[in-house]
Structures are given as structure tokens and as C-alpha cells.
Amino acid sequence: MEGIPSDTIFCYNEWDCFLRPLTRLILMVMKKFLNDPNHLTTELLQGYALAYANKVKLVDDRIVVRAKPKSKDKVALVTLGGSGHEPALSGYVGEGMLDASVVGDIFAAPGAPKVLDALRVFKDHSGILLVILNHAGDVMNGNMAFDMAKKEGINVQKILTAEDIAPGINAPIEDKRGLGGCIPLSKVAGAAAEAGKSLDEVVAVAEKFNKTMATLAVTMKTATHPQSGQYISELPDDMMEIGMGQHGEGGGTGPQKITAADDTAALMVERLIPAAKLQKGDKAMLIINGSGATTLMEMFVVFRKAHQVLTAKGINVAAGRCEEILTVQEAAGFQMFLAKLDDETQKYLEAASDAPYWVTR
16 A cells, blocks of 8 residues: 555554564564464365365364265264374375364364264264374363263264384383374275275274384474464474474483484384384385475485385385375474284275375375
């Protein structure tokens, strides 16, 4: 507008006029392309649904479902989790994978009533499998919604993913976090559901895969929370931490000097092999999941070394992926995922799927 300085702030009211300079300061510190951080989750889901309108849609502002629902005579898969980890979890809603993702605020679980709303959408299906990642908020709200759905007579079962081995292979389940393994598990279970398997059969194959999953993360630079601009944790510039959680939680080896890609990959895969119950002659799935700032170049180098270690031990890497699956904003690092395969789980991993971020033909 002619005669008005370009940095003039237009306000709807006094409170808005107070908040806008603060929002601008937070965005300058983070260097992120955002608007009002309070509207972030709503805006990102709206954009996602518009970008992939042929595959997904919003039932309301927090439930992502398939654009073309599957037949009601098949089992539906529903999951829940906080936003800020894109493409997980909503990026894997689609044919052959998830039927719905219930989305919370940044790094925060959605409330139980919203999860129950999603379960009700599929109450007339032949059953529902609710996939819950082992984080306190997800578990609490997922279990509450599960119990309420059962009381309403909805045919639902649940599975908990907790494949993080940072606390130790034999650590209590409550100490193990659910990391990126929920996505390949959803691929296996989703393919079984698409094939017309019963709810009990879908649960059985998902649990079989779940018992052999193992994930270990490494971080060398943590992320900022996009609503506050605060770092979720801190590491010195020359340090990394193996076993840091996806929200900056400790519980790993503690900070150590950054090591070369081969050394880091070898150390991590050696810890994962026994956790995935792998032996010579077995088939495995290997995933390097970038945390947000780590380049594909680095991830391929890491994948190469992990593959070499597995091959040298007589383990056949029958399935692999190297990409961003479950991220933590601009965190630098990756999750290494390993799982033992048999003919059934390999078949379902290779089955057709058409989710926005996992397409198999």
C-alpha cells in the first residue's frame, strides 16, 4: 500500500499487536517459513490434504483418512501421534497401509476423544487395529480411547510399538520408546488387512513383525520446537549421542565425540543384530531414517556400511529403505532400523501400497 512502510504490522486488536512482533522474532531465530505458531498443526494438515487430495482427506481438522475408503469387510488400521515428525504418521495413510492418523499438536499426543472419533469412523468394518507408539501421552490417550471404544461395542484390538533398544535389549517395555518402526509395521499389517485377513490374523502378523523390530537413533544436533523456538535439548558442536530419543530425551550412551560414518554405522548395527534376533542365513529389513537435517548422501554412506556388516555375517538384506520417514524438525542424525523377515512378512512388505510417502507397485 503506497505510503505505508513495508514493516508496518496490522493488528486486529491489542493482543494481536503484542503477539505479532513476538511471533516474527521466534521465526527469525528458527529461520522457518511459518505463520502464527498456534495454527501450525492445522495449516500443515490442510496443506498436506491439498497436496495429496487424490489419496487423503481431513475428516475434521485433526483426523487424516484415505480419500477412497477400503471395503468395510476388511480390517482398518488407525494410529495416533503428535505432529512435527512429518511425513510420519499421516504420510502413510493410504491403500495397503493406514486407514487413519489422528494428529496432535507439535510433539504432543491427540486427546482420547479425538482418537475415539477416529475409531468410530471404522466401527462398521470387520475390525480395527489401533497402532500405539510407546510414549506416555500416546499410550495414555490411546488406551483411554481403546477402552471407550470397547465399551461402545467396537471391535478393536491394539498393538504397542516399543522397538528402541537404547535402554538395553532386555529393558522393561515401559523404558523403550516407539520410534520409526511403527511405519514398516503398518506396511506389514496394512497389507495383511488389504488382503482380507481377519482382525486376529492381522494382529498376529503385526505382533510377529513387532517382536523382531529394533531401532537405535544417533543425534549430533538437536531441533528447535517450532512453536517456541527453544532447542529441545543441547549437544556441544563436536559431540553426538547414540540413543537420544526423538524429542531430545536421554537414555542412550551419553554424549561422545563425533565418529566417522563407518564407525558409527558398525557400532549401531552390531547392537541391533541381536535385538532383532538375527543369525546367519536370516533375511532382514534395514532402514536408515533421516531425522531432518541429515542429507541423503550421508544416509547412503551409513546404509552401505550397515549392509556390509550384515552381509559379512551371512544375513541377507532382503528389504531396505533410505529416506526420511519419522523426522524431528531440523535435527541432524538418523534412526537405524533392523527387523527379521520371514516369507510372510516379506510378502506383505512387497505388496502393493499407495500412501503418499510409501508407494509399492
